[in-house]
Amino acid sequence: MGIGLYIHIPFCLKKCNYCDFISYGFKPALVKAYLTALDKEMALYSNSLPPEEKQLETIYIGGGTPTCLRANELYEVLKACRHYFTWPPEIEVTVEANPGTVDLEKLTVLRRENVNRLSLGVQTDSDNLLQVLGRQHTFEQAVEAVCLARQAGFSNLNLDLIFGIPGQTLTSWRECLAKTVNLSPQHVSIYNLQLEEETPLWKKVKSGQLKTCPEETELAMYEQAIEFLKDNNYIQYEISNFAQTGYQCQHNLRYWRNISYLGLGLSAHSYLARCRFNNTENINTYLNCLTEGKLPVSRVEFISKQVEMQETVFLGLRLMQGLDLIKFFARFGCCIEDVFTAQLKNLLYLGLVEINGLSLRLTKNGLPVANFVFREFV
Template identity: 50%
Template sequence: MRNNNHCYTNNELPGFLYIHVPFCLRKCLYCDFTSYPYNGRDARRYLAGLRGEIGLRTGGRRAGRVLATIFIGGGTPTCLSSGAIMEIISIIKEHFILSPDVEFTIEANPGTVDRDKLNLLRRAGVNRLSLGAQACSGKTLRTLGRIHTHEQTIEAVRRAREAGFDNINLDLIFGVPGQTPREWRDCLEQIAALRPDHVAAYGLQLEEGTPLKAMIDGGQLVPCDEDMELEMYRDAVKILTGAGLYRYEISNFARPGRECRHNLVYWHNCEYLGVGPAAHSYIKRERSANEQNLDKYMEKLAAGKLPVAWSEPVTPENEIFETVFLGLRLAAGLNMEHFRRRFGCSLEDVYPGVAERLVEKGMLEQAGKRLRLTRRGLELANQVMAEFVPPTNS
């Protein structure tokens, strides 16, 4: 996977593992991911369930299952005790072989990692830390419902470096109600000064059912307008690239060689295994999702069943669309030769005239064997992607 030229390893299961830890100290106001308030009893049940699910997925056998990437996400995985995190890592190593150059990521809130926990993680083989910084000003952090300060982000980065982490990502959000372009630029400069190896900078998504969306609908907050959000995106590109982080995906910036290999699995539309409550998997052209509710998750495992809530086959049409949609998010673009080998046809065969029309509009450009978004196309990506949506059957 290092050269991103293939999706699959020689495993019965995919070589890319995601583990969902569904606990937080407090849920953020914008978050619609599955998470519950942390408590020790549920954490112990979760660990037992995780061991049971991975045992079912692997048949209890370890041989031949090599992992190229591991991503422990949430929730806030580091709200677990150090002992609980070590148990998760132990379960992984009992059932899988880790590639010598495995990328092993854990997500963390800056307020949930101390020197001892970071040292323990690094010694256990975790080699990539993803910190949810999100913002620098106290006002914007409070609007988002974050429970840490920017000073804690600075301290977490410093301690992670001392622990030996040489691959650190910082997540940022722009377009937050009340956030100004000047504040955002100041934050980008402060983040760049920390010399992260990777930055993910996303525009705020207002999800139904979240407290932040309710506050905006109720008139308590005013949403960021589209022109201001576009200005903030352009500032992110300018400042982060100026700091030596090149944009390799619409919202992701990295130093050369520090691209997130696990996320590239998703963007190349490869297969992966997800375990834990609410985790999604894509295996053998079938997508599935686990039960979100911890009780239901545990009930199915107790009955000797995989804790799957739903699954659906991925049709050839949808696989093609997803491959185009995700591939065009990458700065390198969609590799047309890989597309032909994967599907046995050309993009023109599937979408006659679409790419040519978008090239004429200045939204796409051909670069060797790749089709990629232009600068204008990057800023209007949703309009470009809509041109490739497969027709629905009436």
């Protein structure tokens, strides 16, 4: 069985106000060093992985902002993937992009190199709210990016949206959804804004400069989005993800099905051979390790059967089709009812999950309180 490949590009024009990921400003020398290191990291895995684990089933280049790299730099990354791994044609290859960092040349290069899915960080249609988020683009630029993507030949587009932004209302959110649907993407992700500690946005809320949306409003926004997207033929297949038939994100599905992936680049996470491991978050350590020909892995965790079962359940429950109970039995050799007897009994009683045919899934009531359900299994 093959793997999903994730490549992390930790550069951005500017960090967004709500973001707590590691990212650096675009500095040509640093980018050059980083891409050299990334190439070495691929080489190291290429030399050590067995052939079946070099067989790619999905590719996802995320960030940061991958598209803040120049066209030739993106080309180098993709070329290296092709060189070090086995890349069958027709597999899903996603690149994350931010409006304002794409042009026709870049997108054409990507498309030519077999990138077939573009994920655009649109976030919201309101320029005011984009400023609150600290985004470096307008909605008009987002619309432009969508047009350019089409022009370059992309026929699988995802648009990311955020709801629950300070100042956002139920009405403005509905308008945002409508404008998004008008752009006819194949896939829409909606994320409830989370205030991560010590981010600029968190500080503004803490100091009282900004006010978060009330919980009821956020819930109404979420429910409204589900209904609106459904009415427009986007099927919700995961807590935050909606797609037209046939356009579910294959790479992200691997996470939720709890199957293997290899993450390369700064702070990237991997799950291979029952181990979760991740790279260092320190860019100097990352560069130095690879200069010395060592893997920049900073932490390895062996996943016991018990933990693997827990993770399989709480990740699988994120999917609307739920957790396939036959597959669970095939994977672990035991029935889920025997492993999580008390938890299931309680959650079924509370009406937060249901067993439908041969899958276990969240109910309509369980969906907005999914974390409560997940907690039962860890």
